[in-house]
Amino acid sequence: METIVESSGLPADAFSAKCPTRQVLDHIAGKWTILIVDALLEGTMRYTDLRRRIEGVSQKMLTQTLRSLEADGFVTRTVHPTIPPRVEYDLTPLGHSLAEPITALRQWTETHINEIEQARSRAS
Amino acid sequence: METIVESSGLPADAFSAKCPTRQVLDHIAGKWTILIVDALLEGTMRYTDLRRRIEGVSQKMLTQTLRSLEADGFVTRTVHPTIPPRVEYDLTPLGHSLAEPITALRQWTETHINEIEQARSRAS
DNA sequence: CCGCATCCTGCGCGATACTG
């Protein structure tokens, strides 16, 4: 287990409040990040494609989350200056890398949803 | 790839707005869930242990998240009626199972934090 | 030591309307 040292000189430690890892974790923990990254794993997608794929996401949150993912270097945004305009979103290599643990998480949830619902009904 | 069918009779699909998977995903995506589950992977922990381990968490959110994890069947809460009281938290088998993809996610973030910060400074 | 109750604030997020 190799220790990662971040730019501040401190070891990367998500349990530490000051570590920037926490901010990233908070982003990933956002309501839509997991679904968006996961959807882009299926390939290049246009804005409207994503809206359709991810049921219930609003325009605002989709745009906002995409911009955040772009800033963190997880997705690229390509604008084709045609009429009508055409904007395509893709995962970067870093984004693909992130997609692995994220997909694992979504799949885990889908796989164990019945056990969880049983636990919930017991708790009530 | 086997299809999971949940109690409603529909296939489990996180992209569908009505699927209960979404609610669970939202819980997991909570600000503290990842850190708490991850911390409990180190073994049994008392309430105060968790507060110390997870820097910056408030009493309220720690209690609230723990109750939520309990309701979903991820952790057990054991009260020893001694003086002073002693409350211990443990992962259930289901919780241990969930911890795997969660740990992977935290470790991924710690590992790639420098790449992300570089992307951010470029974006600015 | 381990909480629960309460008050309060910010902002996550949705709804709606408008633009190149």
Added chain:
DNA sequence: CAGTATCGCGCAGGATGCGG
């Protein structure tokens, strides 16, 4: 088509204080 702009609500989440 792919957004921006604006408004407002609800709840996540922090601060404080009390109780067993």
